[in-house]
Amino acid sequence: MTRTGVTFRPIRAPFVAADATGVAIRDRLKGLTGQDEKVLRSVGVHLGTLATRDLRTYTAPGFDRRDSDQWATRKRNLTAESSSRWAGAVTKATHDQYALARRGQLAHLQNLDAGIGMLRHRLSLPLGEKGTKRAPGGYRSRSEWFHKSRRLAVLQDRHAAVEADWQTGTVHVVRGGKRLANTRHHLDDAGLTTAEWRARWEAARWFLSADGESGKTFGNETIRVNPDGDVSLKLPAPLAHLANAPRGRYVLTARVRFQHRGEEWADRVTAGRAVAYEIHYDTGRDRWYLTASWKRPAGQAVPVDAAVAGGVAAADFNADHLAVYRLDAHGNPVGNPHRFFYDLSGGADHRDAQLRHALTQMIHWALARGLKSIAVEDLDFSDGKTREKHGRRRAFRQLVSGIPTGRLKARLVNMAAEHGLALVAVDPAYTSKWGAQHWQKPLTGSKRAMTRHDAASIAIGRRALGHPIRRRTAPPPHDQSDRAGHRTVQAGPGTPGREGNRPRVPGPRTRSVRAGRGENTVDQNAQHRSGRSAEHEFWQQDSLPLSF
Known part of the structure; x- marks a missing residue:
C-alpha cells in the first residue's frame, strides 16, 4: 500500500532466460533430376497417407x-x-x-x-x-x-x-493446416488458382521427416547425409523397387552444403551423433529444401547479478520498432535512445525477415558497446487482446495484437545466445507508466527527443539491474536545506563513494555559502544541523568523570 492508498501488485524478480537448445539449419537441394523428384513425391504421398491414418486413430x-x-x-x-x-x-x-x-x-x-x-x-x-x-x-x-x-x-x-x-x-486437427484448408473457399482473395492451391495442399500433407539416432551411421539411418553432402533415404517397403542403392535406399543427385553451422553439423555426423532431417517442397518457388536439426545440452544459467554487472541494453517492444537504451551498472542512462524499426505488413516471410533484421541491429549495437546482457519485458498479452475487454477501442486492440511478443522472444533468445548475450526478463508491471512519469521529462532536451517507449526502456533496464524505477522527489529550492540537495539521478545505495564529499568550490558563490565551504555538502555529519555531531560551535563533550 502506498501513501496515496493505491495497491500495487507484487513485482516478480528478474531472471535470465534459458538459452535455446534446439538448432536448425537449411540448404537447398539443387540439381535434382526428374527421377529424384518423382521418388520424393511418391515417398511423401505414401508416408503422408500413413500419418493421416495414424493421426485419425490416435485422436x-x-x-x-x-x-x-x-x-x-x-x-x-x-x-x-x-x-x-x-x-x-x-x-x-x-x-x-x-x-x-x-x-x-x-x-x-x-x-x-x-x-x-x-x-x-x-x-x-x-x-x-x-x-x-x-x-x-x-x-x-x-x-x-x-x-x-x-x-x-x-x-x-x-x-x-x-x-x-x-x-x-x-x-x-487438419493435416496441412486449417488456414490453407479455408483458403480453398477464397482463392480469388489469395490470388491462387485451383491447381496452385491443390499443389500447396498436397505438399503440405506430405511426410518426409526422420528423427536422428545416436550411434548410427552419420546420426540417422532413415534420411542419411554424409559429411560430403550426399543425401540418401530409406524407401518404404511398397516403394522398394525405386531404389538405386543397396538395402532399399535411394541416393539423390543433389548435394547439400550447409553454410551456417556447417562445421558443427559435420562434427556431429562424423561422430555419429543424432541429427534429424526434413525434406520440404516450396511450391511457390518450385524448390526442394533439406533441414537438419539437433539438440545441444543446456548450458549453466548465468546469475542475474553477473549478467548485468557491466550494464545492460534495455529494449521496449512496440508494434513498429524496438526502443533501446543503454544503462550502466548503477542504473544511469548513458547516451541517447536508439530505435530499431521494422515493418510487419505483408506476408509471414517478410515479417520474419524484418524482425530478424531489427534484432540483428540491436544485438550488434549492444556488442559494439561492450554489453553482455539485454533486458526485455516478460510479455504475452494473453488477456489483453480480447475485444470484450477494450470494446470499441479497435485501434488499441490492433496495436496490442500487432506486437509480435512470442515471435520476438523466440527469435531474441536464439540470436542472443549465438552472440554470447544473456537475456534478462523482467516483470512488465508499470514500466511504461513509471518510465514516462520519472524519466521522460528529465531526459528531454534540445538535442534529445524522448518518447514514452524510450522512457519505458529505462524502467526495464533499472528493474533488471535491481534498482527502483521511481526516482527521488525533486530537491528543495536553493538556499534551503542542502542547497538543492542530492541529485535526482544518482547511483544505487550500495555504490562505494556515493555519499562522498563534493569537490571544493574556490571563490565566493553566494552570500549563504562562502568560498571553500562546498566540499562537505554531502557529508551530513559535517553539516551545521541540529542533531548532528557538527554544531554551530566547535565543542566536544567531555568524558564522564572517574569519581563524583
Missing part, C-alpha cells in the same frame, strides 16, 4: 492414449507398410501434433473464459457507466447491450463445446 474419441500396447500396435501396423524407423517417426509426429492441439485447446478455453467473464461484468453495470483504468464500464446504449448479451450466449455455447472436447480428450 479418435475414447482412445486410451496411456496404453503402451496400443502404441506398439499402431507402430507395428505402420511398419508393415513402411519400415520400423519410418513408423517410429510417424507415431512420434502424431503424439507431438496431439500435444500441440491440446495446448491450443486449453489456450482457447482460457480465452473464452476471459471473454465470458468480461461480458458478464459489463452487462451487469448500468448503461453509460464510466470505466476505470483497470476495468471497462457499462455499454453505451441499450442496443449495444442487447447485441453483447447475444454474443455472451454464443461464447457460452462455444465454451460448452470446447469443454466437452477437453474432458474427452478430443481435438480437431
Whole structure:
C-alpha cells in the first residue's frame, strides 16, 4: 500500500532466460533430376497417407492414449507398410501434433473464459457507466447491450463445446493446416488458382521427416547425409523397387552444403551423433529444401547479478520498432535512445525477415558497446487482446495484437545466445507508466527527443539491474536545506563513494555559502544541523568523570 492508498501488485524478480537448445539449419537441394523428384513425391504421398491414418486413430474419441500396447500396435501396423524407423517417426509426429492441439485447446478455453467473464461484468453495470483504468464500464446504449448479451450466449455455447472436447480428450486437427484448408473457399482473395492451391495442399500433407539416432551411421539411418553432402533415404517397403542403392535406399543427385553451422553439423555426423532431417517442397518457388536439426545440452544459467554487472541494453517492444537504451551498472542512462524499426505488413516471410533484421541491429549495437546482457519485458498479452475487454477501442486492440511478443522472444533468445548475450526478463508491471512519469521529462532536451517507449526502456533496464524505477522527489529550492540537495539521478545505495564529499568550490558563490565551504555538502555529519555531531560551535563533550 502506498501513501496515496493505491495497491500495487507484487513485482516478480528478474531472471535470465534459458538459452535455446534446439538448432536448425537449411540448404537447398539443387540439381535434382526428374527421377529424384518423382521418388520424393511418391515417398511423401505414401508416408503422408500413413500419418493421416495414424493421426485419425490416435485422436479418435475414447482412445486410451496411456496404453503402451496400443502404441506398439499402431507402430507395428505402420511398419508393415513402411519400415520400423519410418513408423517410429510417424507415431512420434502424431503424439507431438496431439500435444500441440491440446495446448491450443486449453489456450482457447482460457480465452473464452476471459471473454465470458468480461461480458458478464459489463452487462451487469448500468448503461453509460464510466470505466476505470483497470476495468471497462457499462455499454453505451441499450442496443449495444442487447447485441453483447447475444454474443455472451454464443461464447457460452462455444465454451460448452470446447469443454466437452477437453474432458474427452478430443481435438480437431487438419493435416496441412486449417488456414490453407479455408483458403480453398477464397482463392480469388489469395490470388491462387485451383491447381496452385491443390499443389500447396498436397505438399503440405506430405511426410518426409526422420528423427536422428545416436550411434548410427552419420546420426540417422532413415534420411542419411554424409559429411560430403550426399543425401540418401530409406524407401518404404511398397516403394522398394525405386531404389538405386543397396538395402532399399535411394541416393539423390543433389548435394547439400550447409553454410551456417556447417562445421558443427559435420562434427556431429562424423561422430555419429543424432541429427534429424526434413525434406520440404516450396511450391511457390518450385524448390526442394533439406533441414537438419539437433539438440545441444543446456548450458549453466548465468546469475542475474553477473549478467548485468557491466550494464545492460534495455529494449521496449512496440508494434513498429524496438526502443533501446543503454544503462550502466548503477542504473544511469548513458547516451541517447536508439530505435530499431521494422515493418510487419505483408506476408509471414517478410515479417520474419524484418524482425530478424531489427534484432540483428540491436544485438550488434549492444556488442559494439561492450554489453553482455539485454533486458526485455516478460510479455504475452494473453488477456489483453480480447475485444470484450477494450470494446470499441479497435485501434488499441490492433496495436496490442500487432506486437509480435512470442515471435520476438523466440527469435531474441536464439540470436542472443549465438552472440554470447544473456537475456534478462523482467516483470512488465508499470514500466511504461513509471518510465514516462520519472524519466521522460528529465531526459528531454534540445538535442534529445524522448518518447514514452524510450522512457519505458529505462524502467526495464533499472528493474533488471535491481534498482527502483521511481526516482527521488525533486530537491528543495536553493538556499534551503542542502542547497538543492542530492541529485535526482544518482547511483544505487550500495555504490562505494556515493555519499562522498563534493569537490571544493574556490571563490565566493553566494552570500549563504562562502568560498571553500562546498566540499562537505554531502557529508551530513559535517553539516551545521541540529542533531548532528557538527554544531554551530566547535565543542566536544567531555568524558564522564572517574569519581563524583
